[in-house]
Amino acid sequence: MLKQSLQQKLLQKLSPQQIQFIKLLQVPTVSLDARIKEELEINPALEDTSLTNMTDPKEEYPDQDPGETNKDEQSSDSDDFNVDDYLQDDNINDYGGSRSRGGDDEEHKEIPIAVQSSFFENLSQQLDLLDLSERDLMIGQQIIGSLDDDGYLRRPIESLIDDMAFSQNVIAEEDEVLSVLEKIQQFDPPGVAARDLQECLLIQLNKKDQDSPTIKNAIQLIENHLEEFTRKHYDKLERTLNINSEELKAIIDEILKLNPKPGDSGASTNKQMHVIPDFHIENNDGVLTLTLNARNAPELRVSRSYQEMFQHYEKSDQKDKKMKEAVQFVKQKLDSAKWFIDAIKQRQHTLLKTMNAIMNYQYEYFLTGDDRNLKPMILKDIADRVDMDISTVSRVANSKYVQTEFGTFLLKSFFSEAIQTQSGEEVSNKEVKKILEECIANEDKRKPLADEKLTEVLKEKGYPIARRTVAKYREAMNIPVARLRKEL
Template sequence: MLSLQQKMSLQQKLSPQQIQYQKLLQLNTLALEQRIKTELELNPILEETLEDEMELEQLEEEPEKDNDSDEEEEEQFDNSEDEFDLEDFMNDSEYEQEFERLNKNNDEEKVYPVAMQRKSMRDNLIDQLHMLDLTEEEMILGENIIGALDKDGYFKEDLEKLVKDLKLFEGIEVSLEDAEKVLKKIQTLEPVGIAARNLQECLLIQIRNSSYDPYYSYIAEKILSEHFEDFINKRFDIIQKNLNLSTDTLKSALAIIQKLNPKPGEGNIDSEQINQITPDFIIEKVDDNYIVTLNDRAVPSVTISKTYLEMLENNKRKRKIPKREKEAHKFLREKFESAKWFIASLQQRRQTLMKIMQAILEKQYEFFENGPKYLKPMIYKDIADEIGMDISTISRVVNGKYVQSPQGIHELKYFFSEGLSTDDGNEISNKHIKELIKEICENEPKDKPYSDDKIASILQEKGIHIARRTVAKYREQLKIPVARLRKKII
C-alpha cells in the first residue's frame, strides 16, 4: 500500500558565485594568475588592464555630466525590461573602487627572493587538482583519491567503497558515475597515468594522451587493450598473427609501449622534490610598523570591456531587438553577469586574504619581531572569531599559501599550533617547544649528548612539563638523531 509522507530538512546550498569565490580563495598567487588568464580567454567581456592604460586613465579628467541628461538616461534605463542595469554598473562607485583595487599599483617594482621548498608528488597532484573545474564535493573526493595512491602511483582502493565512506563519515555525496569522471581527470594529470587501477589501464591512459605517431599509437593501443596477456607474456608471434601486422609495424608499436612508464609514482610518490615558492604575502617593517601587502604584481588586472558594454547599452536602448541579434544579446548579457561576479569574487578574495594575514600578524606580532621562539599557540578558530569569518574560510586561505617576512618565508599553516600550559600560567606553542629542543641539542656537551629523558627534565626545569616520548617525537620531526649518533670524540 502506497503512503505519502512529508519530511522537512534544512539544507545549505551555495550559489555559483559563492562556489567561485571559495575556489578562488584556495588558489595561491601562481595558480590565480593562470586562472585569470583562462577566464580572459573564455569571457570576451573581460579584458586585461595594461599598466600604460591605467596611467593614462589616471591623467585624464572625467568631464562633468549635465544633471538633466543624467536624469533622462536614468529614466530610459528604468523603463528597460532587462534584469540588470548597465548604467548603474558602469557608474557604481563601489565597483569602480573594486576595479581600482584590482589594478596594479604604480610603485617602483620590487624583486623579492623566492624560497626553495621541498614538495612531494602527491602535493603537486593536489595543486593540479585544484586547477580543475570541479564541485566542492568532487574536489574532496579527488583529494581522497590522491591520498589513497600507493608508492608507485596506483589507485588500488575500491572506488565505490570510497564514495560510500565519504557519504557515511563526512556527509559528502557524489554519484559513482561522477566519481569515475573525477578519477579519469586525475589520471590525465602530470605524470599521465597516475591513479590507474592496474598496469593495463596505466599504459592505455599514457598511449591515449601521447603525441607519438598516430598509426603506431593505434596499433600499440590495440595490443594493450585486446592482447594484454599475450603482451606481458611476450607472445609477440600470436599478436602479429592476430592483428595481421608486419614485423616492422609490430616493432614500432612495441617500441612506443616500451617508452611508457609502468610506475608513474616512481616508487616514491611521497618523496620531496625541490620547487621554488613565490610568497603570496610580503610583510615589511617600516619604522616601527609592519606593512602587509599582497604579492600580486604579476597577476593580470581585469576589467569590463567598454566595447562590449557599449554593444549591450545600444541593444538596451532599442525598443525591439531583431531576432538575429537576440542570441548575441543573450550571450553577451550572460558573459557580462559572469564577468561582473568574477571581478567581485577577485576583490572579495583580496579583501579576505588581507584580513586574515593582518589578523595573523597581530596575533603573532612577537614572532615577527623576535623570531620562532615567540610563536604563540593559535588555532583556526582564533582567527575566525577575530575577523568574523567561518573556520572553513580560514582553512582555504591558509592552505598552500606563503608569507615572506623579516623572519624568512613560512607557509601560513606554520603559525597555527596547539598550546601547552607552563608552570607560570602562560601558554607556549609546540613549535616553541621544538625550538627549545633544537637549542638544547645544539648546546649540549658534544662528547656526552643528552638523552630524551634528560631533555625532558631540562624542559621541566623551565616549567614545561612534557613526556619523554613527546620529546622523541619532536626530535624526530626536527631530524635530530638519537643521542648515541650525536656523540663526537673530542
C-alpha cells in the same frame, strides 16, 4: 517493507559563485596569474587593462565603488536589462591597500635560467660516443629512456625486452641488455642506471682507488652488511669486519660522500624553488606596515565593446528572438566578468583582513623574529578576530606566504598550540620544539638522548610534557630516533 513518507529538511548549500570564490581564495599569488589568464580566455567580456593599450580617457569609465553590489546578477533569466549596471565597471586598479602595479618593474622580471643539457640528454650524448652496433644503440636508448628521475633503472629487464619487441620490433636477449647496461653504468654521473641503492653505491665505490683498505672495507660493508649499516649497528660491524672505531668512521665517511640519487645531480640545477610572497611586512622604527603583493590586484575591467552591445540593444527597436538570445549571451558574459572582478576584490579584502589579524596577534614576533615571542595561536583565535569561518582562515593560512625582514614564511607556520609551563604560563609549542631541537643539536652523538631522557631535560627546563609528545614533536621536525642519530 516499502513505506512512503514526507520529510521536511532545512539544508544550506553553497552557490556556484561561493564555490568559485572558495577555490579562488585558496590560489596562492604564484598561481593567480594563470587563473586570471584562464578566465580571460573563456570570457571575452573580461579585459586586463595592463595587457591592452587603453586609449580612452579614464574619466569616461569611472571606477565602481568597491562597496557597491550588483543586484541584477541575481536575475540572469530576466529579459529586462539595465545598461548602466555595466557601464561603471572598468575597475582599473581599484584595490586600496595594495602595492601599486604600475611602474613596478620587479613584478614583471623573470628569473634567467641557464641553458644546459638535461640529465637524459647528457646520457644520450655519452651513449653516442660508444662504438656500438645499431642494435646495441637501440637497446641503450631504451635503457636510458626507462631511468627514473633519481637515475635508477627500476624496471625489470624482462619488461625492457618486451617493450622493445612491441614498440621497435627488436627481439633482444637478456645477456645483450645486461651487456649494454654495464656500459651505461660507467657513464657520468657515477652510479647512474643502478637497479637498487646497493648497486648504486657499489658502482661508485668501484670507481675509487681499489688499493685503499678503506675502500675495500667499504665495498665489503655495502655488499654484505648494508642492513646493519643503515640501522647503525656499529658495534656489530666492528666485530664482523674486525676493525676498530676509527677505521669504521673512515669507512662511513667514505660512504657518506657517495650520491644515493645520481639523477638529481643533472636535474637539480634546473629545479628552482621560487616562492612569491603574498604579503610584505616592513618594520618602520617599531611600527609594522602590511602590504599585499601587487599581483593580487590585477587591472581588470568589463569590456567596453560588450557594454556598447547593451547600448545598441537599448536603442534598437528590434526585439526578435535572435536579438534576445544574443543579448542574453552578452549579459551572461558580463555577469560572469563582473562576478570575477568582485571575487578578486573580495579575495584581496579577505587576505588583507586575515593577515592583518595575524600580524597584530603576533606583533612582538614580527618585530623581532625571535621564536620565543611567538604566542600560542590557533585558527579559531584569528577567525574570531576577523569574524570569519575557521575554514576560510585555514584556506588563507595553508597556501600563502609572508615576507619579513628575517625571512619568508608560510602563514600556517605561525599557528601553534599552547603548552603550560610549571609556573602556569602558556607558551607556544614552537618554543618547546626550539628547545628540543637545541637539546638534540648539543647532545653527545656517540650517546644520543632517547625520548625518555629528552622528556626529563624538558621537565628540568620547566616544560612538563609527556614522552609521546616529545616523540610527536621530534617526528614533526624530521629528527630520527636516538639510535639513528648515533655517530662515531
